Amino acid sequence: MSAVVASSIKQGGPVRLPKVAMGRELILAVTTLLVVGVVGALNHDFIGAQNLRFILLNSVVLSLVALGQTLVIAMRGIDLSVAPLLGLAAMVCGLLAQSHGLPLGYAVLLCVAIGLVLGTFNGLLVATLKIPPIVVTLGTYSLYSGLTFLYSDGTQVDSVPPTYAAFGNGHLFDWLPLPTPVLVLLVVLALCWFLLRHTRFGRSILAVGNNDAAAYHAGLPVKWVRVRVYAISGVLACFAGLMFLCYTGSATVTAGTGDHIELQSIAVALVGGTAIAGGRGNLVGTVLGSLFLSVVLTALVFLHVPPIWYSAGEGVMILAAVQSGFGRRSAAQ
Secondary structure, eight states, rough: HHHHHHHHHHHHOOOOOOOOHHHHHHHHHHHHHHHHHHHHHHHGGGHHHHEEEEOHHHHHHHHHHHHHHHHHHTTTTTTTTHHHHHHHHHHHHHHHHHOOOOOHHHHHHHHHHHHHHHHHHHHHHHHHHHHHHHHHHHHHHHHHHHHHHHHHHTOOOOOHHHHHHHHHHHHHHHTSSSSHHHHHHHHHHHHHHHHHHHHHHHHHHHHHHHHHHHHHHTOOOHHHHHHHHHHHHHHHHHHHHHHHHHHHHHTTTTTTTTTTHHHHHHHHHTTTTTTSSOOOOOHHHHHHHHHHHHHHHHHHHHHTTOGHHHHHHHHHHHHHHHTTTTOOOTTTT
16 A cells, blocks of 8 residues: 555655555445345345435434544554534534524534534644654543533524424435435545545645655655644544534534544544554544434344443444455555
């Protein structure tokens, strides 16, 4: 993979995914369909239109967070602060919409601003102070969680304007049955995929992930690559918070953190084919991994598995991904 990335940067061409990555996408898609088929045969309500729609919408929020996490991991970093960022954006926009009728368009801009400022703050700490990313984002995890509690003052969002609910649960086109959030996710996925595969900045992300010292000596602005990637992760996490608010119509101070979405985003990125050692990121695999996790967690509910086992299942996914090579970067790549 190092040779592929280096050649891509020099020649200005797109980065090619290894065949194994594309095979992994197929495996994830087939496995997800198998789970749906088996559980649907045991309980027909599982394959009902309403439940399948629920699974899709649930995977959207995680996918948005995980796309940013994928870029960070591909750069050989990690971002634990995505969970409180999601909650902070949901609470800020939700309380303003509930009390002052904040228009949806302004809410989008506000989410982008919050994510940009706080994500950039993460990146600056990592890039300039040389603090390990896991330590930085663990600290900002607590910081941003505290900001959410301070801003909300213990209150919660229990109603949003109709435009929010229509955006989170409606359809953009009558002739297309896909919910609006799914279409939004597809647009974001396409933009992130193009960024990573067909731009100099995307190739720089993979180069830094492969070998940051070599990237620096090759003239790449390693510090600013890191800052910008964490900024993107922050923006996507906050935008996911707005999508969560629109979809559910409510938010609490534990939104994001209560579900450990930071760990889920890491899990689905690794299962999707992103290398924990950096240098490889599979965005399509990440979205498929999010859908797979949403299907599995919903299936556990229908199979009456105690909720205490859900987190254990996510941990098994991470271990299985790394052990099988899903999350490793081999020398041949």
